[in-house]
Amino acid sequence: MWAMRMSRLLVPTLREDPSEAEIISHKLLLRGGFIRKVAAGIYTFLPLGFKVLQNVARVIREEMNRSGAQEIFMPVLIPSELWQETGRWDIYGKELFRVTDRHERLFCLGPTHEEVITDLVRTSLRSYKQLPINLYQIQTKFRDEIRPRFGLMRGREFMMKDAYSFHTSEEDLDREYREMHETYCCIFTRLGLDFRVVEADPGLIGGNFSQEFMLLADSGEEEILACPQCQFAVNWKSFANEGESCPKCQGGALIKKRGIEVGHIFKLGTKYSEKMKCVYLDENNQEKSMIMGCYGIGVGRTAQAAIEQKHDENGIIWPLPLAPFKAAILPVDCADKEQMAVAEKIYQSALGNNLEVVLDDRPDRVGTRLKDIDLIGIPFKVIIGPRGLKEGKVEIKGRASGKTDLVPILDCNDILSKLISGQS
Ligand SMILES: Nc1ncnc2c1ncn2[C@@H]1O[C@H](COP(=O)(O)OP(=O)(O)O)[C@@H](O)[C@H]1O
Ligand SMILES: [Mg+2]
Ligand SMILES: [Zn+2]
CATH class of the missing domain: 3.30.930.10 (Bira Bifunctional Protein; Domain 2)
Structure with a gap:
C-alpha cells in the first residue's frame, strides 16, 4: 500500500x-x-x-x-x-x-x-x-x-x-x-x-x-x-x-x-x-x-x-494494475478549510481501506494541478469543490472514460473502493 x-x-x-x-x-x-x-x-x-x-x-x-x-x-x-x-x-x-x-x-x-x-x-x-x-x-x-x-x-x-x-x-x-x-x-x-x-x-x-x-x-x-x-x-x-x-x-x-x-x-x-x-x-x-x-x-x-x-493528448492513461496511485483526491481550493477537511476525511478513509491514493494538497491553481494529475495518468479523480459541497457531494471522474459522477461524500469511499478493485 x-x-x-x-x-x-x-x-x-x-x-x-x-x-x-x-x-x-x-x-x-x-x-x-x-x-x-x-x-x-x-x-x-x-x-x-x-x-x-x-x-x-x-x-x-x-x-x-x-x-x-x-x-x-x-x-x-x-x-x-x-x-x-x-x-x-x-x-x-x-x-x-x-x-x-x-x-x-x-x-x-x-x-x-x-x-x-x-x-x-x-x-x-x-x-x-x-x-x-x-x-x-x-x-x-x-x-x-x-x-x-x-x-x-x-x-x-x-x-x-x-x-x-x-x-x-x-x-x-x-x-x-x-x-x-x-x-x-x-x-x-x-x-x-x-x-x-x-x-x-x-x-x-x-x-x-x-x-x-x-x-x-x-x-x-x-x-x-x-x-x-x-x-x-x-x-x-x-x-x-x-x-x-x-x-x-x-x-x-x-x-x-x-x-x-x-x-x-x-x-x-x-x-x-x-x-x-x-x-x-x-x-x-x-x-x-x-x-x-x-x-x-x-x-x-x-x-x-x-x-x-x-x-x-493530456497524458498517460494507466491501466489500473499499473497506476502508481489509483485515485487522486483533489480539493479545488486547498486554502478553503471546508474543502480541505472533506478531502482529509476521504483521504483517511481511503487509507483505512488500503487504497493507493494521493491527496493533491498543493497550493497551485486547480487547473495546473488537474493537468498534472491527468499527465501522470491517475485512473480516478475525486474533486472536492464548492458547488458539490453545498449538496454534500463530490465529483468522481474517470481518466479513461472521461465520465463524471456526483456522489454523496458518505458514499465516496465505497464507490472508490469498487472502482479501484474493478467491480464497477
Ligand atoms: N536493451 C533493452 N532495454 C530494455 N529491455 C530490453 C532490452 N533488451 C531486451 N529487453 C527486454 O528483455 C526481453 C528479453 O530479452 P531478449 O529476447 O533476450 O533480448 P533481444 O530480443 O534483444 O535479443 C525482451 O523481450 C525485451 O522485453
Ligand atoms: Mg528477444
Ligand atoms: Zn485469424
Whole structure:
C-alpha cells in the first residue's frame, strides 16, 4: 500500500516536451516525472516511475509463482570463466560490459544468465527425480547497446524477468513452454495490454524455437502481420503476405501492424547443458544432458510500452494494475478549510481501506494541478469543490472514460473502493 500527499512527493513534471525524447511514451515518462536520464540508456526511477516498475514486477511475480516457478536472485557480476565455458565470452562482442577486479580477473555485467543458472543447476541437482524445475529472477541487466534509445525501450541497464527451466525430455520442455506461454498471456492480459504472440518460426520445432510477445503500437520497432479476427500473428518477414487469409481462423485477411517486443520464450534444448556438462542420472543411472527452456520479459520496456497504447493528448492513461496511485483526491481550493477537511476525511478513509491514493494538497491553481494529475495518468479523480459541497457531494471522474459522477461524500469511499478493485 502506498499513499502520499502530493506536496511531499518528488514529481518534477515538465510543461514542455523534452528534446531528448522522440516517441510519446518516452516524452510522457520524462514530462510526468517518472524517470530521469543519467547517461545514454541509463535512468533513475523517481517515486512514480519506480512504483510503476514494481507494479509490473508484482504481476509478473504472482503469475510466475502461480505457475510453480521459484524465484531466486543471481549476481550482476559474473566471472569470465563461466562465459568461457560456453564460448560466449568471445562471441558476445561489444554488447558485453567487461570489468576487471583488483586481481586482474575478468568479469562481465550479466546481459542474460544462462551460464550462471546452468552452473547452479549442475552443482545442485543430480537425479531425474529432481526435475523438472523452473527458476526465475527479476534483476538488472546490462547490455552495451549500439543505439540505446526511446528511454526504457532500449536501455543499457534495464530490469528483466528471466526464467530458466530444466527437463528430462523434449515433451516435458514442451509442457513447460506451453505453461510459460499461458503465464505470459495472463500477465499481459492482467496488465490490460493489447498483445500478440508472434510465431517467429513455426517450421523449426526443437533447436532454437521461440516466440515473441508483442504489444501493438505504431511506434513499435518490429513489423508483424496480424489477423483482425483472431489472435494470430507472424513476423512480417517470415512467411505470409499482407492480405493473405489467416491460416488459423481462415476468416480475416492479414494486415500489417507494428509491435514492441516485451517478452520472449525459447526452447534452448541442450545448447548450454552440453557445453557446461549440466547432466542428471536417469532411471538407469545413465548420465544425460538436461533439456532447457528460457523465458524473458522486459519489465521497464513493458511499463513504457503500455503508455504507447494508453495515452491521449493530456497524458498517460494507466491501466489500473499499473497506476502508481489509483485515485487522486483533489480539493479545488486547498486554502478553503471546508474543502480541505472533506478531502482529509476521504483521504483517511481511503487509507483505512488500503487504497493507493494521493491527496493533491498543493497550493497551485486547480487547473495546473488537474493537468498534472491527468499527465501522470491517475485512473480516478475525486474533486472536492464548492458547488458539490453545498449538496454534500463530490465529483468522481474517470481518466479513461472521461465520465463524471456526483456522489454523496458518505458514499465516496465505497464507490472508490469498487472502482479501484474493478467491480464497477
Ligand atoms: N536493451 C533493452 N532495454 C530494455 N529491455 C530490453 C532490452 N533488451 C531486451 N529487453 C527486454 O528483455 C526481453 C528479453 O530479452 P531478449 O529476447 O533476450 O533480448 P533481444 O530480443 O534483444 O535479443 C525482451 O523481450 C525485451 O522485453
Ligand atoms: Mg528477444
Ligand atoms: Zn485469424
